[in-house]
Amino acid sequence: MFDKKHIPHLLMVFPFLALFAVFFLYPIVSGFVYSFYDWNATTTSRFVGLANYQRIVHSRDFSKAMWNLGSYIIITVPVGIAVAFCLALLVDSFKGFWQNFFRSIFFMPVVLPMFLAATIWRWIYTPNIGLLNTTRGFFGLPSVQFLNDTSTMLYSLIAVDVWVSAGFNMVIILAGMKNIPRQYYEAARLDGASKLQEIFYITIPMLYPVLFFVTTYGVISALQVFDTPWLLTGSSFSQYGGRQNALLFPVMDMMGRGFGELKFGQAAAYGFILTTVIVSVTAVMFALRKKGHQP
């Protein structure tokens, strides 16, 4: 039974519900509907059933993008967290001014606009005259086409992404480290634990919830990777993904189909495939956490 006393409550949540309906719910529902239509924004849409989903799943670009994504996640997430963890240990070993100084330095890439970060790295990766190749030349090593050689392109992208995200993860891990009571380390010192043993027996297990969050967040972010490879490769809807699509990722593929080829129905279907993948992976991670040990 509807109670009249809830009318003021409903009135108060109405502005949010209205905005949510217009800007979130409607696009999601209409996107889902469009995923079953062939539509290029200029002609009349035509119902095609599951054809968009079939075309995407059977396309070579989708397979390539998914393969790239898998390789990217498997390397970026653990490497990124390992780097962030080491940085957090380093920052934690300093006190006072120097701790703040290094924390700010390592966090700087996070606040840097992605466009600027990509420009810096494109210059670093430039063949012959870039920072890396100049350094290699100094040691007599040949120039490497970091962003144009299919054997190095993925690693070049991972280096940029780790550089960009390490500061953010470091701050979260550092906050977790600060929450570990000092007595645990003192007890371990008295028990003869080395610094390395302290890290493996105390720090890492005690950071389990923090590391789980950072890993989950890292995986979800990596599943949506777009801006870095987009900026490192063509940065346009007609040219992206780099040589032999070595840096083609699902979100780029989706954007290209939508705004490059004007196949909005396919782009919408792509979005729902990606959403399903992200939700499934997140659910699996949470299930694993429940099964795993919790301090």
Add this chain to the structure above:
Amino acid sequence: MADLQIINVSKSYGAVEVLRDVNLSIASGEFVVFVGPSGCGKSTLLRMISGLEEAPTGEIRLEGKVVNRVDPAKRGVAMVFQSYALYPHMTAFQNMAFSLTMAREPKAVIKEKVGRAAAILRLERLLDRRPGELSGGQKQRVAIGRAIVREPKVFLFDEPLSNLDTELRVQMRAELIQLHAKLGTTMIYVTHDQVEAMTLADKMVVMNGGIIQQHGTPLGLYDDPDNKFVAGFIGSPKMNFIKAKVEAVRTDAITLSDLGGCSRLELPFRNFDADIREVELGVRTEHIDIAQDAGTTDILAAKVAFVEELGDVTFIHTDLPTGERLVVRSSKARHRGSSTECFVKLDPAGVLLFGTNGERIRSA
């Protein structure tokens, strides 16, 4: 078992002096309790013995060897922390075995040593549980077990019972006394609870302001304190203090006046310094009696402020006309209403004298 000497040890944090020229000798197998109010430096001293805090000046000698620069793990000391410091992700067994695991001892040795410690502390059935599944007392026993497993020369306890409820604290106190009797190892225990200190200690070290005020047996300190701080800190309820003027000094006695405003008291005292004109009397509650009437000059008139009835004993809190508070222990009177007039009588044999500087004035 090991003896320990602390020689001229001082410690400062910036401008704040935490410990000042501490000297102490602890015999092998002794149960020593550092007691004092918060911030007196007792925990810092304990941490310096453990090696968790540096001792920048002075020497700490364990079995005759200076250990100031020896790594905490190699000093042969084990510490039980106030917060237990049990690793929440490990079972009781893993916690107790931690030092042996770090030393990469064979599994059979670890099992045997942990099993032995668990038997001493009756923890056999709890070894598979994590700290989150243990009660406060059980956690404390696991923490003690972790220390026992290391077979240390000296056990260090940093307020280990302060997180437990009263009943459990009394129980754990008894267990610690039995454990000390069983192991015979030197134990150093820090607490701010003087009752805990009195019940546990072979030797009690009273600290205040970074200085050892006095050390000795608990009853020695109770009966014969060196200064007003020790006299006031030891004993519950604390010692009563009353200001008085020295009226007359003779070879073997003195006469005090102005006690509680107008009373006089004759005290046996040899060779009292005739230059001292003002003193403070320290009297424990058991050395004061409720008098029937103001028949003699040594009877003090007072007013009952409130009464604490504890069943076997009653503490009558009285106010003197000077505003000083006198607590009287009585096993006779069961109740006396507040604001009623009464008379109290001091037992001269139980009166201690303190100078205006707080130091004890002793009879020669």
